[in-house]
Amino acid sequence: MATLIPHPDRAAIEAQVLGITCDLLRELGNTSAIEALKGSADLERDLGLGSIERVELISRIERSLGTSLPESAVADATRLDDIIAAVAGPPGTGGANAIDQAPAKSLSGAERNSGAIPSGLGQASSEVRTQGFTGAKVTYDDAGLCRRILETIYGIYAATVFFVWLVLTWMVVLLMPRGQAAARMTSVALRIYFRVVGCPISLEGREHLDAYGACIYVSNHTSYSDVLVVLALFPTNYHFIAKSEINDMPFIGTFLRKLDHFAFERNKLRSRSRQAEQIEKALLRGESVFVFAEGTFTAQPGVRPFQLGAFRAAVKTRRPIVPVALRGARRFLQDGAFLPKPSRINVIVRPALFAASDSGGREWSEVLRLRDETRRIISGHSGEPLLSASGGGNRAENGPS
DSSP: OOEEOOOSOHHHHHHHHHHHHHHHHHHHTOHHHHTTOSTTOBTTTTTOOOHHHHHHHHHHHHHHHTOOOOHHHHHHOOBHHHHHHHHHOSTTSOOTTOOEEOOOOOOOHHHHHHTOOOHHHHHHHHHHHHHHHHHHHHHHHHHHHHHHHHHHHHHHHHHHHHHHHHHHHHHHHHHSOTTHHHHHHHHHHHHHHHHHTTOOEEEEOGGGTTSSSSOEEEEOOOOTHHHHHHHHHSOSOEEEEEEHHHHTSTTHHHHHHHTTOEEEOTTOHHHHHHHHHHHHHHHHTTOEEEEETTOOOOSSOSBOOOOSHHHHHHHHHTOOEEEEEEESHHHHTOTTOSSOOOOOEEEEEOOOBOOOTTOTTOHHHHHHHHHHHHHHHHHHHHTOOEEOTTOSSOEEOOOOO
């Protein structure tokens, strides 16, 4: 009768699967899901793993464990426990790779004493191992190719929809009076766009919006999609601080002018000084501003050093800084990429930070304190590390959130 070759220890397999899943969630920037990571976690609801992310997870598990999972078991998996069972088998049984072992023929006394193994069995065992490793590699390569094809199809679709959306919305905004009406219309149109392309966007900490009067929203900068997400989710009573060259871009420049956002030339000292004055005057008029304090973005994850203009304005006008963390937007449209990727984008608004009321004579130290505290909070909630001034990957320790 055929017997099963037992699979390695189930607990060890479970630990490996959880570790691989944790690494994937960290790469996706979904650090909040790591807290819910356990065998009973729902792949989509608890961990936020859509179909493409699940294909990537399965391929990593197969590569790490040198196994090939049954297609039916993977397709029906809704929890991590389902994947673990597909690899290790139900408790007390062999795993997915358990194979029938042919009954061993009787050995002669000389064979038993010499420890000799029949050549047929040795050759069969070697062939099974070779086929197993080859199958795992082919499965991994196929899964990777499938993922890239799906991402490319999605990217072409999302980009095409965006260009159609851009032209149609631009024509409408062009005919509208500048200000709040154009801003509200753009916000609604952007929410429709993200829904149509299947990119979930969410706002956490809505109670901190407009809770402090005029304020300075300070955010990390991860991709060109940052502005689109903020426009879609935030109220319309604020001014973006943008580079002047964006004002000259086709279509986009029209949106900035119609929505009453500010622009400046970042390479000219006089322009930067005018920008600081413009921010301060807006705050004193009771108008909020939104600043990407890094000033630029790259493909490398991480929060770069912040420029000081927003924090100086906060100290001079006694208006609060409201930290805003963007998570997932870098994956949606990474710097240097032309096509969006499937992603889930979260915008997290944290409680306001105020300059010390008795900071007279030490304004500079208050500017630096606000900058450093804001940066630590954004790093903690975006799931990205603090980077050095060089941006070359030297990482500082993440501070408290």
